[in-house]
Amino acid sequence: MIDFHALFAALHLLGSSWQPWAVVIPGILIGLLVHAVPGLTTSMALAICLPLIPYMDFLQALIFMTAMYAGAVFGVAVPAILLNVPGSAAAVGTTFDGFPMAKSGKHNEALGLALAASCFGQAVVYSLLLILAGPIGRLALKLGPPEMLVLSLWGVTLIGTLSGRHLSRGLLAGAFGLLLGTVGLSARGVPRGTFGSDLLLDGIPLVPAIVGLFAAAELFNLAGRDYIVDDFTQRRVQAIRILAGMRDAFRHRGVMLRGALIGSGIGIIPGGHAIANLLSYSVAKRSAKDPEKFGTGDPRGIVAAESANSSSEGGSMATLLALGIPTGGATAVMLVAFSMQNITGGPSFMRDHGDIVYAVILSNLAQVGVLAIVGIAFTYIAGFVVKVRLRMLVPTILALAVIGSYALAHDIAGPITLAVFAIIGWIMHKFDYPVQAAVVGLLLGRGTEGALLRTYQMSGGHLGFLLTRPIAIIMFVLLLASILLPRLRSARSVQRKEGVLVK
């Protein structure tokens, strides 16, 4: 499975010059800092740095971009934990237990848990990639529109059933999100749900909507308080507690490893990056003996979401390197960097530049260690957010989010979207609708519609076609099981309790 000739050539490339290594720390720092600003995305940061690419050789450019990506993958966890603002869909699962931990004064430990899980996830996926780069690429080719469709629906229903106590509200939020995600021009070129406005022809601006939905519920609620952490004795920022959190992560090795494997598998699929953390969180919750603790500040929730989130980055890289297919915005920008260096991604890239592929994988393994050290310093500084009075913090974050959303959309559609979804998010939160379900639906709406349309075209309208797609059938069965099994289990447990009471 490993091409040792290419591997030794990669070691020679990395060992013969300091230049490829010079970009690792700047790349990780940029990635970490980008997500400190709500509204800025990894792909935006990568795009901003594109003009630097022609000044680097190809390997250096690739290492720089993957370092930024690695930093950003962990960076999204910091505002997700401290402010309940995930910054990207990949950190949605981290907010479930991360923010409750921060509110109870365990922000140091929560950040440490996230950092350790993130580093662990990246180490696992790049180790796997070293061995399985080729087979992973071939597997990705087998997943077509029907599988993508089932995967998208799985993502939405999973999160709809997972969060909150009301199944119908969770699913309604997911359906609402899916519909919102299809607003704009359709495949037929007709506008839908735009209220006649040209600003919505490209659809609802995603990042402002996500920041609005998440930031709103919590930031508006926080406006009524003095500090994120009420008890001033709990507001200390201590590196030793961050390290304790990192150590604590390894008490949940099984959850972390499972999350890393889920992320590695899901990350190879386009859009999988957004779902991996939720899927891993859901599996961790369902397999726990005490699932009711999840969502209240359980370390296992952070570990499960973060290990999957970070490892899905490696999965995305596998698809990019092996197939030349970007699975998200960040890898799409990386593909642009390929073309700036006159290199075409895809199977031929793996064949012709095996040494570069292995060099990137090996440098990413080394980056894990660098991220752990830089990450401790970064989280230590970021942790001071809990000491800032909310009457300064809330308007600062909201103003940054509004300006960031304007910069992203280049018109007023961004800020308006943010404000409208801010209010919707607050109301949803108030009435116990899982905002996360609407966000995942919003993210996957357009892709789900495309996958459904292509499945329909491939099948010619015959349902029997689906019987020829065993992977899709298995995924669909798992989807149904993930909805029905917990309900059956809880119904059985109620019956058992009633039986005990009758006796």
Place this chain on the structure above:
Amino acid sequence: MLLNFPGRKVDVEIPHVAFATGIGGWAVWYCWDAWHANAAVENLILILPVSLIAIVLYVFVIAGSIKRANIPPEGSSLHQPVSRKTGVRIAGSMALLGAFVLTGPLIGFDVASFLYMLLTMAFLGERRILVLVIVPLMFSVIVIYSFGTLLSTPLPVLILRGQS
């Protein structure tokens, strides 16, 4: 709100019912709008079934909300009333954010963000004049400079023109 039905009284959470009806109503309108734009399968393949599912779920939500009204579940929103003071703070914060969003592109983000920061901080309880001036000023200059110069993202501005 207590409603009298023949034989029994039920407690209905009107704001929640209104919100759910808003979602359900929007789903119906959106489906109709998409149908009206183009009734081809390609245009409705996802919207039609998901809208129908949303309507069915809406019915379940409303039914559940009324049924549960007699015995509200522990921790439900019925048990978490927002105090008047907090409600005013939240509504005021929303209104100030709305004003910032609408005025930013018109009067420039430098002036709008300064005013938004100043007014929101004062509204949320900051009384130190120096803090009320310096924090918004620093924020506006640093952010406009960062977006304009470092990130090469021009923003509409009134005063800090050289920086954006």
